[in-house]
Amino acid sequence: MKIYGTVTDAAKDKPLAKAKVALHIGQVELATFYSDKDGKFELEHDLDQYVGKDLICRVEKDDFKPHEVTYEIANEDIPLDLKLVSSVSKPKPVSTTTSTLNNKRLKLFVLIGAVIVAVLVAIVIYKIIEKQPFNVTEVSIKADPVIYTGKCPKTVRFTGNITANGKGVIKYRFIRNDGFEHKIQTLTFDTEGSQPATNTWRLYGNYKGWQAIHILSPRDMRSDKADFEVKCK
Numbered sequence: 001m002k003i004y005g006t007v008t009d010a011a012k013d014k015p016l017a018k019a020k021v022a023l024h025i026g027q028v029e030l031a032t033f034y035s036d037k038d039g040k041f042e043l044e045h046d047l048d049q050y051v052g053k054d055l056i057c058r059v060e061k062d063d064f065k066p067h068e069v070t071y072e073i074a075n076e077d078i079p080l081d082l083k084l085v086s087s088v089s090k091p092k093p094v095s096t097t098t099s100t101l102n103n104k105r106l107k108l109f110v111l112i113g114a115v116i117v118a119v120l121v122a123i124v125i126y127k128i129i130e131k132q133p134f135n136v137t138e139v140s141i142k143a144d145p146v147i148y149t150g151k152c153p154k155t156v157r158f159t160g161n162i163t164a165n166g167k168g169v170i171k172y173r174f175i176r177n178d179g180f181e182h183k184i185q186t187l188t189f190d191t192e193g194s195q196p197a198t199n200t201w202r203l204y205g206n207y208k209g210w211q212a213i214h215i216l217s218p219r220d221m222r223s224d225k226a227d228f229e230v231k232c233k
């Protein structure tokens with residue numbers, strides 16, 4: 001069975017070389033290796049004894065947030081599309097303006113500047129006092145494919161996106177229309193922004209259903225349902 005994929009920069013959609021890829025099944029470590037110059041990796045491994053279990057893939061690279069995906073092992077090759085989010089904040093450009101003022105206008109500009117500083121200080125103090133607690137601001141999910149017609153079994157992949165307003169840890173799980181709930185997973189945010197969440201569902205016959213993301217903490221929240229349909233021939 002072949003495990004393969006590409007590691008890319010989520011923001012720039014460019015391949016990332018020398019990203020560390022570690023594969024685990026439960027407490028068993030299968031392999032650790034690095035992506036090539038094109039961000040690609042490939043591994044041949046006998047996984048027949050692990051069919052039905054979850055393969056955990058963790059990716060790490062300097063200046064990027066660690067990312068972990070889970071894939072249900074089946075009797076087929078395992079493609080992994082791994083996107084890393086940068087952990088480096090871009091410095092905001094600082095612009096300065098130098099102007100020459102005559103003596104008559106100097107006092108007026110000094111006064112205006114003092115008023116502006118006072119207003120800015122008041123805004124900063126207000127923001128500190130009124131700062132919102134860590135929370136999830138948005139969660140979404142989509143199925144791929146949405147409608148499939150062809151040979152079965154077929155694996156439907158689900159890609160979610162979770163957005164938070166600051167630094168903290170989010171607990172979530174994937175839920176399905178048949179009542180099944182996947183194990184609880186976590187995402188760690190060092191700053192406000194978005195991170196991906198992925199899952200799969202292998203179907204062996206005609207089926208119409210959905211998956212969604214259930215946020216468990218810091219608050220209870222659910223995404224819209226990602227509907228899909230499998231039509232076997």
